[in-house]
Amino acid sequence: MTDNPKSQAIEKWGMETLGKSLNDLAVYEDKYFELISVLLNGRGHDGMPIGWATRQMNYNLLKTGFFIYEKYHGKKHDKKIESKGIITYHIYFGGKIEKHIPKEIKDDGKKKYKYVYHDKTGKEHELGTFNFTLTKEMNKGNIAGNNNIELIDIREFKGYSANGVRLNFLTLNTKSKRYYINPDCYAALLGAMADLNIDYLGFNGFSNFEAKSTGGSSSHRNGEKGDLRYLSKNKNGEATILQDPHFDMLNQNKFNDALYNFGWARLEKMYSEYFTYNGEKESLLNHTKHMMKLGEGGYRHYHHLHLSGFDHSLIEIIKE
Numbered sequence: 001m002t003d004n005p006k007s008q009a010i011e012k013w014g015m016e017t018l019g020k021s022l023n024d025l026a027v028y029e030d031k032y033f034e035l036i037s038v039l040l041n042g043r044g045h046d047g048m049p050i051g052w053a054t055r056q057m058n059y060n061l062l063k064t065g066f067f068i069y070e071k072y073h074g075k076k077h078d079k080k081i082e083s084k085g086i087i088t089y090h091i092y093f094g095g096k097i098e099k100h101i102p103k104e105i106k107d108d109g110k111k112k113y114k115y116v117y118h119d120k121t122g123k124e125h126e127l128g129t130f131n132f133t134l135t136k137e138m139n140k141g142n143i144a145g146n147n148n149i150e151l152i153d154i155r156e157f158k159g160y161s162a163n164g165v166r167l168n169f170l171t172l173n174t175k176s177k178r179y180y181i182n183p184d185c186y187a188a189l190l191g192a193m194a195d196l197n198i199d200y201l202g203f204n205g206f207s208n209f210e211a212k213s214t215g216g217s218s219s220h221r222n223g224e225k226g227d228l229r230y231l232s233k234n235k236n237g238e239a240t241i242l243q244d245p246h247f248d249m250l251n252q253n254k255f256n257d258a259l260y261n262f263g264w265a266r267l268e269k270m271y272s273e274y275f276t277y278n279g280e281k282e283s284l285l286n287h288t289k290h291m292m293k294l295g296e297g298g299y300r301h302y303h304h305l306h307l308s309g310f311d312h313s314l315i316e317i318i319k320e
Contacts, residue, residue: 015257088114091191095261138211138221151180167193169203170237176215178205182223188262202229202237227304242275256286268309
């Protein structure tokens with residue numbers, strides 16, 4: 001892989017592939033199979049690796065029929081925390097998310113989701129079980145549609161700290177009342193925080209309890225787009241601007257990379273701004289685009305990161 005962090009390949013596949021060899025990528029199992037195939041065979045006119053269908057078929061045949069991978073190695077992360085009776089998100093270090101749906105959901109597991117984080121050693125951390133509410137999907141202009149959507153109140157999360165893993169929302173913006181987030185997006189946000197032990201995040205909000213966008217913004221609908229405060233070296237969760245000497249540019253870029261690995265900015269880049277940091281030339285944070293437009297619903301982003309472009313298709317659904 002290229003060593004250029006600004007390349008399109010790194011933007012698509014994530015910073016963990018930076019400068020990696022084929023052998024380095026292979027240890028991630030299926031995660032980079034398409035990428036490895038592209039590096040080996042190139043892309044065809046359809047945009048996929050040349051001979052993609054044949055490669056997939058032969059790969060699966062080798063894995064299951066010849067090497068019998070699961071028999072001799074088991075799952076890469078053996079699950080001790082079971083999903084029985086409740087739908088459970090299993091969140092893996094590095095960006096993988098599985099949504100396990102049991103055959104039978106118990107009465108006390110209905111309208112709830114469990115979230116389990118698997119750290120880089122394979123150790124499991126039960127982050128919590130959270131209620132979700134049903135409300136009508138909101139279209140542009142906060143006009144209710146016909147479909148129901150699920151939302152989780154971020155205030156239910158009281159933080160987690162155990163066995164080397166820490167994550168928490170240190171401050172919440174109470175003015176906009178946008179405490180509600182989509183369950184898939186919630187799993188991705190928790191995963192990115194856990195990967196970097198971010199227990200001091202400032203949360204500015206996603207949507208309100210009706211899935212509406214409030215506070216002057218038009219895009220914060222359905223709990224899928226949200227604002228986070230930039231990371232500060234003070235680790236206090238307070239408002240930090242890009243030009244602030246306390247702004248932690250290094251860890252913010254690492255956090256942006258983790259967010260990308262878990263599914264953010266895949267369909268649309270996150271919103272930030274060009275900025276000058278410590279007197280150096282203008283910079284732009286990883287996986288973001290410059291959004292400084294004022295008026296006509298535009299807002300500056302020097303004091304918060306706008307999460308967008310989440311790709312739900314990256315979450316693997318497993319019916320047990």
